Amino acid sequence: MTRSWAVELAAIDGLEVVIAEDEGEATELLRGAEAAYGTLNSRMLAVAGRLRWLQAPMAAPPPGYFFDELTVHPVTVTNFRGIYNDHVATHAVALVLSLARNIPVYVRQQANGDWDRHLADSSVMHLQNATALVVGVGAIGAEISRMLAAFGVTVHGVDPQLAAPPDGVVAMHTPGELDSLLPGADIVLLTLPHTPESEGLINARRISLMQPHTMLVNVGRGPTVSLEAVNDALDRGALGSAALDVFEVEPLPPQHPLWRQPRALLTPHVAVVGPYIDDRRLGVLKRNAEAFVRGAPLENIVNKTLWY
CATH class of the missing domain: 3.40.50.720 (NAD(P)-binding Rossmann-like Domain)
Structure with a gap:
């Protein structure tokens, strides 16, 4: 204070x-x-x-x-x-839009002056055809859902307390349904707090339930997602992309392989800044x-x- x-x-x-x-x-x-x-x-x-x-x-x-x-x-x-709802939601949606259009690829090319228009139609996630699973539909999750829906995304929510879907969410589900919902999600976006129940929620087993093109986004708390499992899945092509603003260990060590993962977009816990x-x-x-x-x-x- x-x-x-x-x-x-x-x-x-x-x-x-x-x-x-x-x-x-x-x-x-x-x-x-x-x-x-x-x-x-x-x-x-x-x-x-x-x-x-x-x-x-x-x-x-x-x-x-x-x-x-x-x-x-x-x-x-x-x-x-x-107090952070608008800032975190905007950051989360910016990450989704960036990965949907493969913007990180072109940021890397810009540094080298490369004019490579290799982006294929299949490389783009067409948001109007995409289904997002927002895990943790508190105030931040609700705002993210509303913003994603404005881009045409079909949004499902998972929350232990909220039963009535907020604006932009087509249906709410309980945490017990998570495993059955993951295979149908093109985007899995977490806004969870760190609790005994959420720690390690997204692990190798749950990533294996996702589609190979799924985008994983975490703007909640780092310990909810296993970085080793994410990096391994990206290496094997078992996960489409990952955008992380929070990490199991912060700062993320410079030698961590996720820094050099071409299908990862990392920001240093700045979603709350504004x-x-x-x-x-x-x-x-x-x-x-x-x-x-x-x-x-x-x-x-x-x-x-x-x-x-």
Whole structure:
């Protein structure tokens, strides 16, 4: 939290705001705190006897943020989901469009001044004939679905909680149906958070269920997709292409073979980048702080067991 945010929050009647400079100071302050912003560990949580609200510092905190003691603690945790919807959706669709038209091939040719019009009709994914499977139809997945549908893509959604299809989605399905849906998808696009259930979801077995021309896109969380399985499938021609903005290991090591994979398009976890993010983040924080003081419901409450 920046100091300017602290000034903004301190203007809320009934709210006292203090900034901890290190873990030791934070631990002492937590003894009397009713609310906190940031990341706690088990030692800090153990002394936070009055803590009722914890604002996570991001939309989907990394593994380890939700540990056993925090999960069973009565504190309500909120996050910043929803503030990146337009940026991530636009980035995801840009990746789809780039691979559908084989743009990465021409970017590489441009660097060498090559005029090679080798693109065959069969090399293009005609989006009006394509079926996309969006796995994780939260706010971001719903926006991606709407945008893909505008290009004529037939979109199916997979989500454990959403039953009614949002705009652009022809039908919703449960996670248990994923394996039966993969063979019919031309595009498999993931917007999943990292949870115990989603870790390693796209592995060698599931990639083997996809068609050889399938495009795999991940703008959710890196640990949901096995990079070894993706690279191996691309090498063997068992997967058409892959666009990844998030990775099992970040930064992706320079020596990783995916960097040199001709059918892969990689971006360094930048789908969330765009204007107004700081303002949106502060807006969520201020609204929740005002609601907390009034005793009103908070927004973006997290299911601590599911991590989102």
